[in-house]
Amino acid sequence: MVEFPVALRGAIGHAYILEGGLPDRLDIGRAFAKRLNCQGLADAATGQLNACDECLSCRVFESGNHPDIFFVSGTKATGIGVDDVRDQIVSKMTTQPFKYKYKIFIVDKAQTLTPAAQNALLKTIEEPAPYGVFLFLAEHVQTLLPTLLSRCVLVKLGETVNIPDAEAQALAEEVASTIAGMDILETMGLYRRFEPYKESRESVANLLDMIYLAYAKRITHAAAARENIQKIWYDSIAAIQHTKQILAQNGNFQLAIEIMLLKLSGVKEI
Numbered sequence: 001m002v003e004f005p006v007a008l009r010g011a012i013g014h015a016y017i018l019e020g021g022l023p024d025r026l027d028i029g030r031a032f033a034k035r036l037n038c039q040g041l042a043d044a045a046t047g048q049l050n051a052c053d054e055c056l057s058c059r060v061f062e063s064g065n066h067p068d069i070f071f072v073s074g075t076k077a078t079g080i081g082v083d084d085v086r087d088q089i090v091s092k093m094t095t096q097p098f099k100y101k102y103k104i105f106i107v108d109k110a111q112t113l114t115p116a117a118q119n120a121l122l123k124t125i126e127e128p129a130p131y132g133v134f135l136f137l138a139e140h141v142q143t144l145l146p147t148l149l150s151r152c153v154l155v156k157l158g159e160t161v162n163i164p165d166a167e168a169q170a171l172a173e174e175v176a177s178t179i180a181g182m183d184i185l186e187t188m189g190l191y192r193r194f195e196p197y198k199e200s201r202e203s204v205a206n207l208l209d210m211i212y213l214a215y216a217k218r219i220t221h222a223a224a225a226r227e228n229i230q231k232i233w234y235d236s237i238a239a240i241q242h243t244k245q246i247l248a249q250n251g252n253f254q255l256a257i258e259i260m261l262l263k264l265s266g267v268k269e270i
């Protein structure tokens, strides 16, 4: 079982760069390619995360003979050149997949793609065939052209999510000052801002503390100014504390955060 980075879980893009060391980038790249063509998953984009390992596509992939998943490699010592790209990618991309949903090109050591080879790829990436997916696996991206980088989803592997305090602070303030009175759709939309915190228990606990403090501050200010203390501030603090507990016990992240946001917005019933 492979744990996919967040960027590989949602809707499917047509070109990715997985930046990281071995074996991670290859393991994740292979598992992602297998999942995209797996016939045992109801919806590879949103459903079960790993391929079924049982369907025909999964089995031929494991046998190393998948007709629609290609491993591209350089034929010269200098790296992956323009001829390699033309022979192994561009010419193959013009035809439909042989049998499966996607035609997937896995390019390991993508950092060795020569500038000419990268340029030869641009048009294919820019005007993607609906069935084409590129997975560039790279040790680093310093040798990749900005024009290539800008057309791909860059996924940094093995990076511990450590979100700066200032960023969490800004989100906490924004939530506390805007959420009251939001409707359900807006509130659910706000969940997306929390997703980057999913990977790190520490970061999310930190963020929740900051939201808590944002409400606590409102209460103390109002009290000092002899203004009305709103009941929803207290309710929000209780909801935040409750959510912290759930997450500390490994509860479902999305569910816990969404319920918390609904309580903070004051939406009465779902």
Ligand SMILES: [Zn+2]
Pocket (backbone or CB within 6 Å): 037, 038, 039, 040, 041, 051, 052, 053, 054, 055, 056, 057, 058
């Ligand atoms: Zn399968």
